[in-house]
Amino acid sequence: MASVTLENVTRMYGAITAVDHVNLKIKSGEFVTLLGPSGCGKTTTLRMVAGLEKNTGGRISIGDNVVSDADKGYFVPSERRRLGMVFQSYAIWPHMTVFDNVAYPLRIRRRPDKEIQDRVMNALRLVEMEQYAERPSPALSGGQQQRVAIARALVFEPEVLLLDEPLSNLDARLRTQMGDEFRQLQQRLKITALYVTHDQSEAMALSDRVVVMHGGKILQVGAPEDIYRRPENRQVAAFFGTPNLLDAKVRDCRPNGGQYYKLDVEGQGWSGECHAASEMPKGADVTVMVRPENLQIRETGTVNGGLSWSGEISQAIFRGPHRSIMVKTPAQTLHVETPSLADVGIGRPVTVAAPSDAAWAVRN
Amino acid sequence: MTIIHNRSLDDINDTTPVLGGNAITRAFSGGSLTRLIGMLLLILILGFLTIYPLSMLLYGSLHSTPPGMAGEFNLNGYRSIMTTQNLIVLVNTVGISLAKTIPSLTIAVFLAWIVARTDTPFRGTLEVLITLPFFIPPILTAMAWGMLANPQVGVINMAWRWLTGAQDPLINIYSYGGVIWHMCQYSIPFLFLFMVDAFRAMDPSLEESSRMCGASRWTTFRKITLLLMLPVLTSSFMLSFIKGIETFESALFFGLPAGIKVITTDIYEAINHRATPDYQYATSLSFAIMGLMFLLVIAQWAILRGKSFQTVTGKGFRPNVMELGPWRWVTFAVCVLFFLVTVVLPVGQLLLGSFFRFFGFYTYDMLTLEHYRAVFSNSEFWRAVRNTMMLGLLGATATMALGAVVAYISVRTKWRGRSLIDGMAWLPWMMPGMVLGVGFLWAFAMLPGPIPIYGTIWALLLAYIALGTPVAVRVMTGSYHQLSYDLEECSRVHGASWLQTLWRILVALAWPAFAVGWVLTFFGIMRELSASILLYSVGSETLAVVLLKLWANGNAEQVSVIGLMMMLLVILFRWVQLRFIKARISKL
Structure with a gap:
């Protein structure tokens, strides 16, 4: 597992600043949530860590390795950052079975068949989906797709797990259940997780630390209880409830x-x-x-x-x-x-x- | 609808509801005589446009004499088409269609990817330019290429000889290559139009997640993007292949002079180029090609059944655009080159040809305006303009109206007989223009005396409506499917009658699709040659027919002038379509 460090990370779209000099250190094995209203820059921040978007300023490191340094023009593409990611839409490929979806990261890395079989089934067992392995993926419900997406993100034991509003497409009951299961899984595997959401209760229930963002800037970083009970300013105070x-x-x-x-x-x-x-x-x-x-x-x-x-x-x-x-x-x-x-x-x-x-x- | 149980009687209104609304709304909302008559009328119209010519085709293929003459029934027609020579024609037809479909599809995928998924500069403009060739009547580019790449006097070959001093021509358009090349010019923009939205609408996270899993860009393209596109690619392939078999102009202009025959030109020749027209042969061949088309359509269904991936989730996507760096100017150049070759070159040739006394002799003292004068003072030209415009306006309106009604009934109602009219409206899809032309030839000739359609402009109009209906129905069906029932139901709940709803909600929301379909049908009519050439008679020539006659007389210079006029019309209509209709659609 690895830490993630953001130093003065900035993203401009033309003249618009989507992310403005963000500094953040995520410790190894920590669960950190980026929380804020839509358009606050939280998803852009996550995508910059993923390498799906280039930061126009600042430096991002994963573990001891710098993966992007805007000043030096250094940029490691997504596929070489060894990250796992769960998308809001789950991005389960409809032309593959559940097994093929989860096996994809391993097949790309040309692992032997035996190892693929074992690790995929392990990952599916982790999310309790092993009996669905041969299902064509369009035949899955929302919650099942989400589990497959998590299994796919975990199967090659990534350095860091990134999650972009993974629970927002589920209904309320399932959202709570999946959230709890997900937190347990994260604590058991001791994996570093960066999570994006606009849902306050989700953020408080899941995270070790919450990062409240607004207008591309970080307003406050702290444990859920601190943020809720002892906000640093009026904006953070007004944000919850x-x-x-x-x-x-x-x-x-x-x-x-x-x-x-x-x-x-x-x-x-x-x-x-x-x-x-x-x-x-x-x-x-x-x-x-x-x-x-x-x-x-x-x-x-x-x-x-x-x-x-x-x-x-x-x-x-x-x-x-x-x-x-x-x-x-x-x-x-x-x-x-x-x-x-x-x-x-x-x-x-x-x-x-x-x-x-x-x-x-x-x-x- | 939810059913509320345990409802006490007090909740129900004291008064018994009475039938509201006027007679018409009741007629259309419930089952009644008016609706029955309406449906019967529709079935009658569609039957006349599709089933009747189809059955006349069968009748004609078994009948020994030309339409309208007494004869006997026999199988001579089918016997006469079973020849080795016709086997070669069949192989030619299928082979040429395959040979044009594969490269067209490859190029169209590449162009669609450039426009939809890269940061190539001026993508919006390029999209318009790339699709433009599709709207140019094929007869125009055929004639232009006939002048450009004629082995003796073609501009390209003259330039080549002048540049290299070679004696042999660089390219000869009168060859297999020429036929295929001309077909490609239409297939590429057609396939591009068909695929570009599929490329654009794909959920980008499907690809991003592949990158996050460690796959490079190229691997992602191969393993995810292409495979997700496979259903669209397959249906595009089948569609393009079917269209290739139906094509007439390319084989007529570049195949026949070189002795390359395909089925459509063979039918045409049997009727128009033999000392005595052999109707039975032509009709039998037409019926046989319908059989082939039927098999292809069945194959298309079988292949595509259940193979469409819903990759569009309706969420707001960030456009997943690949940054190409300096390569984006290369992709830009590729698109511009395509436009130059398919539009600028042929149109330039028409322009050049129209100003010189004889095409092929491009010297200063040969400059003249006499062709313009000749064309503009030619009453036959003006008559053809009038005919074409009238057929276009009337035909497009009638076709779209028919399509809108058929689509409405088959999509939005549960009326009995709706699948019958849907199926009937779809029938001409399997009939190439040439085949439908032969069918109508028989159909009009066999009509009882007092209905004088044969040989009039109405014959053309009816054929155009029949040819255009499948597309019209498809366009309108797509548009109705996108409008949710809630919109209609909401209008009813708020007090609008069925007709008011139809007018104020459905028509108001569906009219951009109607307009798009109208323009498409109009273009279709303007370019139509294969049915027109069989059904026209003196006085009812269209522009395409006049062009072909002038070309056959060796009058390439006047052809250039008329071609330019048609080109102007195409650009004008396309501009109107993009400027007003597209803008309106994007607002909705």
Whole structure:
């Protein structure tokens, strides 16, 4: 297995910059996900690692070998990079059987027949498709095609596995199942994986680290929990789910004993405590992020510690597992998720509260 | 449609629904007398256009005298075609068609790959230029090449002699090579048109995944691209081969003078070039060639059954374009060379020929405009222009209207008899123009007295409609298939009647296909020679017929003038088609 290093990697299409000075190091055996809205440059980045697209600037290395250096005009074509790749459309060749599809990388490398037979069947067993080996590939369902595509990508034990939205063409139930299976497989084989998706929950469930991209740039790199709970800026905060983002001013700032800082903040008609990654001067403008599932609804009254807002319930939507409640406060309307059992009455005055460790402030 | 169970009676409307809409909508939406009459009428029209000439062909082949004369029934016709000489004709026909199909296919694949999958400069323009020869009537290029590569006075051979001092000509167009070369000029753009979209529409990740698996570009092309294209290649091959057997002009111009006979020219000769026309022989031969075509079409079906790979997934593709570096100018040059040889050279020859007193004597003092004057003051020319334009406009409109109706019924309805009319409309596909011409010759002659079609311009019109219908149906079928039922159903749900829906949704969305088909049919009529030459009579000549007559009289200079006029028309129509219709299609 090998690491992947991107240094100042840039891709221009004419005057448009699709990928802008991306720096990223993927450790050997690590599962890293590139996450972002469509057009953020994540697929282009992946294709540059694959060698399907040339980077117009910067350097890409796989393991200890440089595979592309734009300044030196050095470029290793895809077929010599020893990578495995799973495409969004799976790209299963319709004129071959399942076996032939998986055997292709080995046949190209002219391995002996015996070895091909063994390794293909092993790869198919890995994805539980061995009984389909002689099927013509057009006769496969979406999930089966995806398994074959993974088997084909793994059969010659590539240095790195690249995956371009491989789950996006599956239905919701199958998507979760395939994702879990895929993560298990990756951990068992300890293979380095670079994964592209626009699905946040997929990215969080699968990856060791998530790379959030926007407009061709990396916004934040970190473990899923860090990205979700402790975003570095407002854009990353807004990217996951539908958080409440409140404008506030810093009144006081002190270390909380750990690696973060505790802030006293004041907004329009509310005040309270929250956490932040860095020390902030008094009077600084910040955005406080509170996720709907961390807010609680209480009877009116004062709350000690954390944050609280008083307001009245303006809307309640039953969603099955939970209830979405909109609470109108002087600052803004807050989105609260409560257990669906809780009883609500529209127009009822309530207090919305959050513990201080559920609120995270970023500089504007 | 989902069925909702456990629905209580309260949910159902209290009032019983009444039949809405006017009589016509009801007639077309439910089974009724009007629809029955409509279908019968359609079957009658198609029967007259296809089944009738076909059965007259059988009748004529067994009948000892020319059409319209009393005679007896015998098998003499079939006996007379069973000769060694005709075996050679058959071998010639099949051999020439194979000999032109293989190189044409290779070149067309190469050109399609250049245009669809490389970064060759000006690919869009090149695509238009490469397909242009297909739209030029073959008779024009045949005559132009007759002048260009005539062994004695052809421009190419004169230039060769002048350059090298050699006595022998460089090329002789009156040979097997000449026949094949002329056919290739049509096959290549035809096959190119047929394949270029298949090349373009292929999911690029199918090839990229091969590269990721360690295969080089060339290996990927061999093992993935070509094999995925195999169904398209096979059907192109069969189509081109069938078309090759039907071809008339190439063999007429370059084969007959050299004594090379194919089936179509043999039929033509039996009727037009013998002291007494031998109709029974010609008709028997026509029926026999139909048998051959039938076998070929069956073979085509058998080969292609279940062999089409759905490589188009409807996802937005990034164009997978190969960067050729400096080689892209080589591929560019290849495309330009093809255009130069197939269009510029023949058209240049026509231009040259039209300005000199005698073709072959290109000196300054021979320059003249007299041919233009002669042509423009020739009433026969103007009559032919009028005839051709009228036949083209009427014929294309009628053919497409018929095709649109037949395609609609066979694709969009579940009416009884729809496979019958679909099959009838497809029949002429197996009939070369020459064969259909012979069939109609009999068909019109055998009509009862008060219907005077024989020898009029209507005879040509009916033959053209019959010849064009299979393509018209195909074009419209393809277009209807692309329009989802939802669009129609949505319109009905929102309150439009069947006819309103047909007009406002289906016609509005399908008209670009109709227009494309119309232009194709128009071109088809303008270039048609083999049926016309049998069915025309004095007063109903088309331009192609006039050209052939002038050529036969040795009047190559006036031929050049008329040829140029037709060429202008071709370019004008092609330009209109590309400019307006294509633009409209791409918007949809």
